[in-house]
Amino acid sequence: MELLFLGTGAGIPAKSRNVTSIALKLLEERQSVWLFDCGEATQHQILHTSIKPRKIEKIFITHMHGDHVYGLPGLLGSRSFQGGEDELTVYGPKGIKAFIETSLAVTKTHLTYPLVIQEIEEGAVFEDDQFIVTAVSAIHGVEAFGYRVQEKDVPGSLKAALLKEMNIPPGPVYSKIKKGEIVTLEDGRTINGEDFLEPPKKGRAVVFSGDTRVSDKIKELARDCDVLVHEATFAKDDVKLAFDYFHSTTEQAAVTAKEAGAKQLILTHISARYQGEASSELQKEAAAVFPNSITAYDFLEVQVPRG
Structure with a gap:
């Protein structure tokens, strides 16, 4: 299980950060990749990685703002040209189905694989014998969700x-x-x-906050998780801006991670106002509250080890 950050910026693309998309690579677990959000030019970002679009099995959309969905039509269309034949499922809030179907219809885009679109509510949105994915409502002014990917315990190896x-x-x-x-x-x-049998191996948990103000639901979603990927659009001194625009600060993300008992915090969705040295200060702000904090950058890869 490995995280690959394809885009870590907020709102609009910047030279140093593309807009939001995160790949959860499950190549050892199920020979597939899951995406969380798909901002503009996500498929361009993928070209700089080892990810093969045909391996993308699921896409989870947190909300319908453009910096989280504008990359979907292009990626879905290109997947047909790149050998994609296996079913792909897109999960997201109300409106995701109309957005995708309209985009594909007016551009006369033909897909060579089955596409399933599920408009979700709070609760379990996917479960099989390996994983369960749970969604809760975030606080973002529009319908928005955070997701928890929980790996089920792995049976112990044979003696x-x-x-x-x-x-x-x-x-x-x-x-x-x-x-x-x-x-x-x-x-x-x-x-x-x-x-x-050896003792079972405890399943890992990765949580994606999506865009949100401080949220008790997100904190509970992140309870005892291995990695919390939390938006930190603003620095700690910009708390009023964060509240006004339905976002979080570095310090608020760190408090959430600490109170949830998360093992690691990764900050993402960084405003373009923080460039260079200002960007590096964001991690320091979070680490002052929750030491195991890092700030994501485009193409950062993070292994999710077993505890």
């Missing part, structure tokens, strides 16, 4: 050496043992598969 010591040769029985089943062997012995 193969112990099985061999007990003269239990490899074969179909190993798959039953790995499921923790009670197994009767050919020689009549009965064993409990759970006795031959």
Whole structure:
């Protein structure tokens, strides 16, 4: 599990930061990539990375402001030209379906793959045997969501050496043992598969705040997460601007991470007013409250290790 920041700016593109898009690379877990938001020129940013558009399986949109969605029509169309055949699902607030379908229709864009568009509400928006994705409402003046990607606990690995010591040769029985089943062997012995498994590996959690004022719902969404990606559009002294424009400051993001018990905070959605040295000061402001804070920049890659 790895985060790749394709765009870390707020509002409009800048020379040093493109608008918002974050890739969650799940190549080891499911051979796919999930995107969170898809601002203008996201597909241009992807060209500078190892990401293959055909590997993009899901796109989660936090809200319908242009700096979070203008890149969608181009990326969806280009995916057809780049070998995309597998189904792609877009999740987002009300309006995302009309935006995508209208854009594709008026440009006569034909897709070579199945496209599913789900307009979401609060709660679980996706779940399978590996992950559950939960959405809660953010505070942003328009309908907006934050997302939590929770990896389910991974079963412990098989104690193969112990099985061999007990003269239990490899074969179909190993798959039953790995499921923790009670197994009767050919020689009549009965064993409990759970006795031959390492402890399960705790699943990881990554939370995306989307654009938001300080929010108790986002704080609860981030409870004990491994990584909180939180918007920090403004510096701590610009708290009134943040409130007026439905955004957060560096310090507010850090307080959220601290109170949620997050392990790491990554600041993103940085206003273009903070350039050069001013940008580097943002991390210091957050770290004064929550030491394990970093400020994202375009093409930053962050591994999400197991705890």
